[in-house]
Amino acid sequence: MKDLDQKWRSWKYDLRTKFFTPYQKVQQDSLACSDTRVVEDQWKNLVQIWSSEEFKDNIRDIKLTQQSSISSSIASVGDAYEQVMGWDRTGRIRGIGTGPTPKSLWGSRSEQKLRQDNESLKEKIDALEERMKKIESRGNNK
Incomplete structure (x- = not known):
């Protein structure tokens, strides 16, 4: 289920980066997606969501949060959690999700x-x- 969620988010992100320009106002040409796999009504809804001020504010907040969390990492190699739970050898970090890997962190x-x-x-x-x-x-x- 986590994999499906990750793929769905990745799919929406790919659509947004390929076919949507956030700095332009919503126009007729942005309401048409050239990818044939996308349903036109769903694309229009996505464009409206991405163009909303609420969405832009949320993205701005997320970017600010990410910048501040990068500078102060909460986890470290050899911390108490690793000493108790053991070292992860699967390429993932327990308790953080499917995104970050030990090497990326x-x-x-x-x-x-x-x-x-x-x-x-x-x-x-x-x-x-x-x-x-x-x-x-x-x-x-x-």
Whole structure:
């Protein structure tokens, strides 16, 4: 059932992106869809919904919510949930739905390893630069 819902939403999204331009006023040409699989009355209803101010406000709110939730992720690798429930190996994240995958949310495990290695190398470089400055200052004092 979730798969059917996802496909239905995806179908409507594809129709909207291919055949509907939101910044234009509703005109006769936008009330006709060139896809033969779409029933004309249903297309007219969709265009009216997509053109309504309420729909535009909802989309604006969703975009704002998504922007703020991206900057503050609530889940992290190794969190308490993962420790209790175990690591998901199916390509999905429990409790979040069918949309996000572990890679899309956290990046791949190899990317995480590279980030950790990168951080440790930066720390080593900083320590070596500090040590080099001390040695140079000793040489200048003599």
